[in-house]
Amino acid sequence: MGIIIQISQFLLGLSLLIILHELGHFIPAKLFGTRVEKFYLFFDVKFSLFKKKIGETVYGIGWLPLGGYVKISGMIDESMDTEAMAEEPKPWEFRSKPAWQRLIIMLGGVFVNFVLAYVIYFFLSFIYGDQFRDASTIQDGYLVENPLLTDLGFKTGDNITKVGDYVVENVSDIKGNFIGAKTITFIRDGVEQTITMPVDFLGQFSDSKRRDLFEMRYPLMVVKASDTSANKGANLKDKDVIRTVGGKTIKYIDQLKPVLNDLKGQEVEVTLLRDEKLITEKLKIDDNANLGIVYYSGADSKTMEKLGYYKMKTKEYSFGESFAGGYNKFTGQMGKYFGQLKEIGNVETGAYKGVGGFYAILNVFPDYWHWQTFWSITAFLSIMLGVLNLLPIPALDGGHVMFLLYEMISGRKPSDKFMEYAQTAGFFILIGLVLFANGNDIFKAIFN
Structure with missing residues (x-):
């Protein structure tokens, strides 16, 4: 569908x-x-x-x-x-x-x-105004799994504050301003650092099998226990948020695997957040360091804001103000597209490798209406x-x-x-x- x-x-x-x-x-x-x-x-x-x-x-x-x-x-x-x-x-x-x-x-x-x-x-x-994730309220930075980025020195937890000349206000603008950015500035352990991007980074990214750059870090939110899991009959409900596993705090889904590796083969106590209340449940970790639970790979913005992971920022426009709002969006997108063409025209960047046709345009549209x-x-x-x-x-x-x-x-x-x-x-x-x-x-x- x-x-x-x-x-x-x-x-x-x-x-x-x-x-x-x-x-x-x-x-x-x-x-x-x-x-x-x-x-x-x-x-x-x-x-x-x-x-x-x-x-x-x-x-x-x-x-x-x-x-x-x-x-x-x-x-x-x-x-x-x-x-x-x-x-x-x-x-x-x-x-x-x-x-x-x-x-x-x-x-x-x-x-x-x-x-x-x-x-x-x-x-x-x-009609909609502007609603976006306020980058200044991101607590523990972003998820970094792309080898191209980790090889350059980026780590999960880096809090991106500047992409090229753009000071990050809207989380979604990180990717949009990445094309042509010569430097990326971020905060790590309270210290501001800057990494210079290689000239051909866009070409390397086009050649890689990974489509992600800096991703949001999401909580460990349960869908259900898998049908073959030893935890199939456990007291788990859809959208339970796992807070601790074996006494170790799990704030983000990327923190789970190291904890499971230390506890494999054991039955441990797990703390769940359900309807704003904490409950405990005993769960088994198999010998392959798996809980046998299906998780959400993300969460909607309302849930994330409610859980305190970031805040949404909203700006509404009157009819008169919408003329300027529309103009700013129009000129902003024009500037970004001309920036893309400039990078594509420079053979050294390798950005031409990322040029797509009708299938690429098709995939820009989401699979929901x-x-x-x-x-x-x-x-x-x-x-x-x-x-x-x-x-x-x-x-x-x-x-x-x-x-x-x-x-x-x-x-x-x-x-x-x-x-x-x-x-x-x-x-x-x-x-x-x-x-x-x-x-x-x-x-x-x-x-x-």
């Missing part, structure tokens, strides 16, 4: 972004009297799932969910309709319009992507789609914009033949990037 929810969110988010992006081209084209021959969600290679002609435009849904397009008359695009371009320009064609109108048509899709992202962040601020999460992810993907379309590759909007700016500055329009060659070259570059990104997904699925 989880994968169905993921795919549903992926297709809904992708479809919304594609339709609105293409509307960004379609609307100004129509306003300037330019004929739009086709408006498609997804690609209709050989056949369409649905199509209907209304006026001069065919609206349809293709079968290949790799994007979408509008086919504008008199424009050299992915259709490569060279026969139409060989004819004399018609008044309703793209090539007959002034350069400034053509520029607006080409920038329309990106403009809509950025406006959409801002509007989503505005409503997220107004939560509207706030869905819209947050969709807003970021809208920014990503807008920025990528601005890249100066002829097959993308940014490539067309690049040639239009050249025309407006120089007063010389590139020939149709040149544009055909440029479009073909851009198409192959784009296909190469798509194959590389999705090839990375396949490589990681097989080897990681």
Whole structure:
């Protein structure tokens, strides 16, 4: 069921972004009297799932969910309709319009992507506000199990206070600011320390089989005793929190294994927190140092706050304040994404190894439905789609914009033949990037 929810969110988010992006081209084209021959969600290679002609435009849904397009008359695009371009320009064609109108048509899709992202962040601020785990209230630092980090000198219990130039306020922002961070500052045993990150850390991380960086430390919360456990009939209930084992305090789940290793083969007294009361129970530890109990791998924020592990911080926005709140979220995410592209473009960082395709985007969505999460992810993907379309590759909007700016500055329009060659070259570059990104997904699925 989880994968169905993921795919549903992926297709809904992708479809919304594609339709609105293409509307960004379609609307100004129509306003300037330019004929739009086709408006498609997804690609209709050989056949369409649905199509209907209304006026001069065919609206349809293709079968290949790799994007979408509008086919504008008199424009050299992915259709490569060279026969139409060989004819004399018609008044309703793209090539007959002034350069400034053509520029607006080409920038329309990106403009809509950025406006959409801002509007989503505005409503997220107004409806949900900001609620996050206050990093200043974390008591005993974070869990560090990734060998890449332990080899650099990090240890479980380190309390991360600064990632690069970002002073950590929101726990969730640690990962978001990790890309491009040259140093990580933390508190260990009351002493502030700083570790310099290797230039190629992102490449090493992409090559590793571990997907975690700094994780939250969670309490030892019981689900049940396993069916084959010697403790199957013990007085254990769902969400009991184990506080002590054999007289030794267990505050976090990562502290359990060393204690069990010292007590294996014994029956010991265990203290449980249940409904805010402490109770004791006798449990057996087998010869392999296992209690035979299934545990929660995490806990929700309300439970963690109630148990005193950290505090949640909440900020609510009025309707007027949401304009600034949405703007701050929008610019913050824009900055992070440009930072990612900068690292990817620097071969020394190895960040290009982490580039993912459609499967990676699918996995960004959770396997449960939560509207706030869905819209947050969709807003970021809208920014990503807008920025990528601005890249100066002829097959993308940014490539067309690049040639239009050249025309407006120089007063010389590139020939149709040149544009055909440029479009073909851009198409192959784009296909190469798509194959590389999705090839990375396949490589990681097989080897990681």
